[in-house]
Amino acid sequence: MTGQLSFPRQHARTQRFSLGVPRGFSISPDGTRVVFLRSRSGTDRANLLWVHDLDAGREYPAADPAALLGGTDEELSPQEKARRERAREGSAGVVGYATDAAVELAAFPLSGRLFVSELRAGTCRELPVPGPVVDPRPSPDGRYVAYVxxxxxxxxxxxxxGTADGDRALASPDGPGVTWGLAEFIAAEEMSRYRGFWWSPESDRLLAARVDDSPVRRWWIADPAHPDKAPAEVAYPAAGTPNAEVTLALLGLDGERTDVVWDRERYPYLARVHWSPAGPPLLLVQSRDQHSQRYLAVDTATGATRLMHADEDPVxxxxxxxxxAWTPDRRLVRIADEGGARKLFVGDRPLTSAPLHVRGVLDIGQEDVLFSASAEDLHDVGVYRAWYRGSGDQGGWERVTERPYASYSSAVRVGEVAVVSHMCAERPGAQVEVLRLSADGKETRLAEIPSYAETPVLTARPRFTTAGERDIPCAVLLPTGYEEGDGPLPVLLDPYGGPHAQRVLAAHNVFLTSQWFADQGFAVVVADGRGTPxxxxxxxxxxxxxxxxxxLEDQVDALHALAERFPLDLDRVAIRGWSFGGFLAGLAALRRPDVFHAAVVGAPVTDQRLYDTHYTERYLGHPDEDPDSYVRNSLVTDAGLVEAADQHRPMMIIHGLADDNVVVAHSLRFSSALLADGRPHEVLPLSGVTHMTPQEQVAENLLLLQVAFLKRSLGLS
Structure with a gap:
C-alpha cells in the first residue's frame, strides 16, 4: 500500500513520518524499565503508553486510548488545544505523561479526563475528577496527582x-484572566517552558505559577468560512504591549501558602524552574530587554530568593x-557564552570549550554531565559527556555513541542507563537504543526500541557543504538520477533561516520534502545563515x-557561491518558506528581485509589531525605543510596503485562518500592500488551519499547489 502512495500523500498521512516513532522516554531508577509513547503504526495518530522491560526482554502497553475511551473520539478543551499548539503537538491519544520518582505510576489526560497507569503491572484506571484535566503530574512518592x-x-x-475522595483545589482563580499551574503564552511559545507547577521532592507541596493575563491585549481569531461561529478571544502580547503578570507561590497540601519574592519589575520573565532533591528550587528570570538574567535559589521556608549567578549581555x-540545575553535591549547572564559545559550566568551572557548541543539558550524574552539542561539522549534533568530579575527571569531554558518519542524536539518562535516539543522513527515520554508560566511559548496548514509522517512498540525497566567505552551512539536493550532462537546473531555495531552527542537519527525513521538490526538476538549496543555531x-x-x-544577504551569498560548483541556473531562482522562512521568502522577492524570480510565502511575519514580545524585542528592541528597527525589518507598515524594488515578482501567500501564533493579519496586510502597489500575487487562505497545518488533505495539496505555482512562475510548464 505504501508504494502506491505519492510522496505528498504519504508525507501528510504520516505527519511528516513522525507517527509510529518512539518518544517521550522515562527510565526507572533501577534501570530495568523504559517507558515511552508510540502509536501502533506509521499512519496511526493515537499514541499508546508503552513499557519496555529490559530484564524480561519484552514490551507491553500500559495505556491504550482506544480501550480507555471505548472507541469514542477525543474531545479536547480549549486549554488543551492551546497547549498542543504551543508544543507543536499534532498526534492524538496519550500525547504526554508524567511519572512518580520510582517510575511506577504514570498520569496523563485523555479527552479531558484523568487516568493513571500502574506501569509495572500494565494496568490503567480513571480517577473521576472535575475537568477538563490539563497536565496531570504524580507526586514523587506516587500518592497524589496534581492537575489543572x-x-x-x-x-x-x-x-x-478507583475513587477520588479527597480531591481539592490548592489554588483557584481569584480574578478574570487568572490561572494557576499553567504556562502563559509567551513562556510556552518562546521560552520552551510548557509547565506551570512543580512538586517538592518530599511530595508535601508544590511550586506553582499564578498567571494573570488581564493586562494582555485581546485579539479575536475568526474563521470567515464559518460566520455562524463567534471569534475566539486570544490574549496576545504583541511587541511593545503588556505581558501577562507571572508570580510563584509554594502551596502546601495542608493549605499553607508562601509567596516567592524576586524583583519582578526588573525581571518579569520566568524562563526556567528546577526543583530536585539536590537542592532548593532554582529559578531563571530575565529582564524584558533580555540583556540580563538571574539564577535564583528559593528559600522554601520564607519564599525569599538568593542570587546564585548573573548573566549580562549587551545583545x-x-x-x-x-x-x-544542581549537581548531586549542590553545584550550579548552567550554559553560558564566554570567550566566543557556548560552554557548559559546573559552578564557576567551564567543562567545555571551542569548537564545541553546547545545545542543552540532558542529565546530571554523580560525576558527569550528559549534554548535546555540535562541533566543527555544524550539521552533526551529538550526545557528549563531561566529568566534573571523581576518578573520571578529565577536564574535557567525550562523545557518546561515536559513529563513522555525521548524525543527529538526543538522549535521556537515569544512572548508567540511557536511551539514545540517533538519526543520520544515510538512512530514514531514527534508531533508538538503550545503552549502559559506565563511569569509565564504556558503552554496552542493552536493547533497541523499534520504530513503526513508515519508510518514505523516496530517498533524500543531501550534499553537505559550506558556501561563501562566511562558510555558510548548506545542503544541495539534485533530482534523483540527475547526471552531470543534464545541464543547469532551476533553483529553489528552501530555508527557514532564522533563530531557534536549524535546517542543515545530518538527518535523512528533514530533507525529504526538499528532495521531492528536487525530483520535480529543481536544484534545491538549504542554507543556514547567520542567526541560525x-x-x-x-x-x-x-x-x-x-x-x-x-x-537575506546570507541566502544570496550562499546561492552565488554554490553556483560555481553545482548546476544552478541563476536566471530561474525561486524561494519557499514557512513562518520565519515565509518572511524570508517575501523579503527575497521584494528586495532582491534581481536574484529571485518567484516566492512561496507561508505564514509570514510581515509586520514585526504584530509578533510577540519575547521573540521580537529580543532581536529588534522595544518598538517605542527603536521604531526604525521595526520599519527596516518588516515587509509592511501602516504606510504600505517597506523597501520594495521596482521589479515585480510573483508570490503565492499561504496562511491558516486559525493561526494564533502568526495571525492571518500579517498576510492580509501584506496582500493589501502588494495590491495597492500593483504587484502580482496569489493568496491561499486555509480555513480552520493553525500554524502547524496538520490536516492530511491540506498538507498534501499544499505541496502540489506550490510546485504548480513555481513551475508556472519560472516558465517551466
Missing part, C-alpha cells in the same frame, strides 16, 4: 479503590534546555537589529 482544571490547581489522592541572553554566539547574534538585512 478550569484554571485551578487541584490535587487528588491516587488511592486504590541578548538566552535560556537553554536542561538548565539551571549551532556555530557560535557571535554567529547567532549577528542578526541583532538587522534581521532582514543579514538573513
Amino acid at each position: 482544571a478550569e484554571g485551578a490547581l487541584r490535587v487528588v489522592p491516587v488511592g486504590g479503590d 541578548w541572553v538566552e535560556p537553554y534546555p536542561g538548565v539551571p 549551532g556555530r557560535s554566539p557571535a554567529w547567532e547574534k549577528a542578526i541583532s537589529r538587522r534581521v532582514a538585512e543579514v538573513t
Whole structure:
C-alpha cells in the first residue's frame, strides 16, 4: 500500500513520518524499565503508553486510548488545544505523561479526563475528577496527582479503590484572566517552558505559577468560512504591549501558602524552574530587554530568593534546555557564552570549550554531565559527556555513541542507563537504543526500541557543504538520477533561516520534502545563515537589529557561491518558506528581485509589531525605543510596503485562518500592500488551519499547489 502512495500523500498521512516513532522516554531508577509513547503504526495518530522491560526482554502497553475511551473520539478543551499548539503537538491519544520518582505510576489526560497507569503491572484506571484535566503530574512518592482544571490547581489522592475522595483545589482563580499551574503564552511559545507547577521532592507541596493575563491585549481569531461561529478571544502580547503578570507561590497540601519574592519589575520573565532533591528550587528570570538574567535559589521556608549567578549581555541572553540545575553535591549547572564559545559550566568551572557548541543539558550524574552539542561539522549534533568530579575527571569531554558518519542524536539518562535516539543522513527515520554508560566511559548496548514509522517512498540525497566567505552551512539536493550532462537546473531555495531552527542537519527525513521538490526538476538549496543555531554566539547574534538585512544577504551569498560548483541556473531562482522562512521568502522577492524570480510565502511575519514580545524585542528592541528597527525589518507598515524594488515578482501567500501564533493579519496586510502597489500575487487562505497545518488533505495539496505555482512562475510548464 505504501508504494502506491505519492510522496505528498504519504508525507501528510504520516505527519511528516513522525507517527509510529518512539518518544517521550522515562527510565526507572533501577534501570530495568523504559517507558515511552508510540502509536501502533506509521499512519496511526493515537499514541499508546508503552513499557519496555529490559530484564524480561519484552514490551507491553500500559495505556491504550482506544480501550480507555471505548472507541469514542477525543474531545479536547480549549486549554488543551492551546497547549498542543504551543508544543507543536499534532498526534492524538496519550500525547504526554508524567511519572512518580520510582517510575511506577504514570498520569496523563485523555479527552479531558484523568487516568493513571500502574506501569509495572500494565494496568490503567480513571480517577473521576472535575475537568477538563490539563497536565496531570504524580507526586514523587506516587500518592497524589496534581492537575489543572478550569484554571485551578487541584490535587487528588491516587488511592486504590478507583475513587477520588479527597480531591481539592490548592489554588483557584481569584480574578478574570487568572490561572494557576499553567504556562502563559509567551513562556510556552518562546521560552520552551510548557509547565506551570512543580512538586517538592518530599511530595508535601508544590511550586506553582499564578498567571494573570488581564493586562494582555485581546485579539479575536475568526474563521470567515464559518460566520455562524463567534471569534475566539486570544490574549496576545504583541511587541511593545503588556505581558501577562507571572508570580510563584509554594502551596502546601495542608493549605499553607508562601509567596516567592524576586524583583519582578526588573525581571518579569520566568524562563526556567528546577526543583530536585539536590537542592532548593532554582529559578531563571530575565529582564524584558533580555540583556540580563538571574539564577535564583528559593528559600522554601520564607519564599525569599538568593542570587546564585548573573548573566549580562549587551545583545541578548538566552535560556537553554536542561538548565539551571544542581549537581548531586549542590553545584550550579548552567550554559553560558564566554570567550566566543557556548560552554557548559559546573559552578564557576567551564567543562567545555571551542569548537564545541553546547545545545542543552540532558542529565546530571554523580560525576558527569550528559549534554548535546555540535562541533566543527555544524550539521552533526551529538550526545557528549563531561566529568566534573571523581576518578573520571578529565577536564574535557567525550562523545557518546561515536559513529563513522555525521548524525543527529538526543538522549535521556537515569544512572548508567540511557536511551539514545540517533538519526543520520544515510538512512530514514531514527534508531533508538538503550545503552549502559559506565563511569569509565564504556558503552554496552542493552536493547533497541523499534520504530513503526513508515519508510518514505523516496530517498533524500543531501550534499553537505559550506558556501561563501562566511562558510555558510548548506545542503544541495539534485533530482534523483540527475547526471552531470543534464545541464543547469532551476533553483529553489528552501530555508527557514532564522533563530531557534536549524535546517542543515545530518538527518535523512528533514530533507525529504526538499528532495521531492528536487525530483520535480529543481536544484534545491538549504542554507543556514547567520542567526541560525549551532556555530557560535557571535554567529547567532549577528542578526541583532538587522534581521532582514543579514538573513537575506546570507541566502544570496550562499546561492552565488554554490553556483560555481553545482548546476544552478541563476536566471530561474525561486524561494519557499514557512513562518520565519515565509518572511524570508517575501523579503527575497521584494528586495532582491534581481536574484529571485518567484516566492512561496507561508505564514509570514510581515509586520514585526504584530509578533510577540519575547521573540521580537529580543532581536529588534522595544518598538517605542527603536521604531526604525521595526520599519527596516518588516515587509509592511501602516504606510504600505517597506523597501520594495521596482521589479515585480510573483508570490503565492499561504496562511491558516486559525493561526494564533502568526495571525492571518500579517498576510492580509501584506496582500493589501502588494495590491495597492500593483504587484502580482496569489493568496491561499486555509480555513480552520493553525500554524502547524496538520490536516492530511491540506498538507498534501499544499505541496502540489506550490510546485504548480513555481513551475508556472519560472516558465517551466
